[in-house]
Amino acid sequence: MKIASQDVGKSKRTRRSEPVILFSVAHQTFAISADSVQEIRSTDSMAGAANEIEQPLLAKVRHTIERAHRKYFVVNACTHFNLPITRPTLVLILRQLRVAVLVDKIERMAEINAVHALPRAFIGEERRWYRGLAYVEDHVIPVIEPAGFLTRKEFLALDRVTKAAESQREMEGAVQA
Amino acid sequence: MTAMENADRNSFVLLQVGERRFALPSEIVDELAPPVRLHTFPHTSALVAGVIVRRGHIVPVYDVAPTLLGKESPTHRFYLIAQRAFGKSSEASAIPLNGECELATAELQPPGEGRPAYISGTFEIGQESVELLNFELLVTDQSPESANDSHAEAQP
Numbered sequence: 035m036k037i038a039s040q041d042v043g044k045s046k047r048t049r050r051s052e053p054v055i056l057f058s059v060a061h062q063t064f065a066i067s068a069d070s071v072q073e074i075r076s077t078d079s080m081a082g083a084a085n086e087i088e089q090p091l092l093a094k095v096r097h098t099i100e101r102a103h104r105k106y107f108v109v110n111a112c113t114h115f116n117l118p119i120t121r122p123t124l125v126l127i128l129r130q131l132r133v134a135v136l137v138d139k140i141e142r143m144a145e146i147n148a149v150h151a152l153p154r155a156f157i158g159e160e161r162r163w164y165r166g167l168a169y170v171e172d173h174v175i176p177v178i179e180p181a182g183f184l185t186r187k188e189f190l191a192l193d194r195v196t197k198a199a200e201s202q203r204e205m206e207g208a209v210q211a
Numbered sequence: 212m213t214a215m216e217n218a219d220r221n222s223f224v225l226l227q228v229g230e231r232r233f234a235l236p237s238e239i240v241d242e243l244a245p246p247v248r249l250h251t252f253p254h255t256s257a258l259v260a261g262v263i264v265r266r267g268h269i270v271p272v273y274d275v276a277p278t279l280l281g282k283e284s285p286t287h288r289f290y291l292i293a294q295r296a297f298g299k300s301s302e303a304s305a306i307p308l309n310g311e312c313e314l315a316t317a318e319l320q321p322p323g324e325g326r327p328a329y330i331s332g333t334f335e336i337g338q339e340s341v342e343l344l345n346f347e348l349l350v351t352d353q354s355p356e357s358a359n360d361s362h363a364e365a366q367p
Contacts, residue, residue, distance in 0.1 A: 062253060115253040153262065154302050155271035155295070155350070158255030167252075167262070167269055174250035174262055174269060 051145040054177065056170070057126070057137045060117035065146065065168055066178040072129040074140065080125050084108065091195050092188060098196055099134055101127060106134040107192050109183045115163070133183045144170055149177050221317060225341060226291055227310030228276055229284040234315070234343045241292040241303060243312050258350055263290060263305055272305045273350045284309055293346055304350065319343060327352065
């Protein structure tokens with residue numbers, strides 16, 4: 035049987051390129067649309083602003099932060115992607131969603147010409163995690179779906195838990211006063 | 212049915228996984244590809260090892276050795292690219308192989324009793340009995356029993 039050659043064909047269609055941020059978590063590289071990230075901060079600079087969730091509902095969300103009068107849920111990307119736990123040093127604060135993601139490092143900015151559909155062989159949680167796959171300098175990299183970090187149901191449950199905890203604290207504060 | 216159609220129906224690609232040979236219907240096999248880089252990323256789909264890039268397309272790779280052999284296979288030498296059906300469409304899919312492929316024509320017999328569902332038949336090539344794989348059932352099989360069944364067949 036003939037062995038086909040190794041050449042990788044390139045599409046001749048002209049596509050608009052999309053700027054993405056390449057970041058890594060536990061030595062795994064991901065891409066996220068630059069437009070979907072509002073801000074990148076170090077975990078050190080955010081430490082004082084983080085509120086611990088006393089009884090975490092989700093293992094991947096143990097803190098909230100307040101930014102511009104909005105409460106963001108801090109998602110540990112290692113836990114989210116079932117990767118070995120590391121010490122994240124950066125927080126990606128997303129633009130459209132109340133999610134801040136703990137990551138290890140930003141590798142660089144890049145431009146991608148296409149987001150390829152995730153093959154149908156993939157049938158698990160990754161279909162929610164990723165928009166698709168991108169080919170960047172000989173590497174296939176998953177492109178993050180920002181809305182995939184927390185489902186609507188998870189948002190509602192987290193909001194309920196954190197509101198209840200805040201009310202409890204306010205009551206305790208009032209009693210002590 | 213013409214002789215050519217009959218020949219197509221009994222035409223198989225013999226492939227080597229670990230130390231054993233299996234077969235796939237020739238009509239679903241696209242090509243044998245060299246061992247290019249396997250790209251991996253987090254996912255929760257059982258049996259999927261990662262993806263390769265082949266002729267500009269991203270092709271998923273199924274790790275079938277644990278299912279067929281009951282263990283991981285040694286470093287593979289080739290990828291066999293075959294079409295996996297999804298309703299009316301299909302998707303190129305790869306499985307790692309440990310040897311070259313051969314085209315064979317043979318009369319297909321029913322599978323042996325108690326064989327896993329992904330074994331759809333058997334035929335003789337010389338002194339060797341080769342089992343025909345149902346590709347769809349193989350790459351969606353997640354039953355722990357089938358690995359033991361398939362492996363047991365290989366015992367002398």
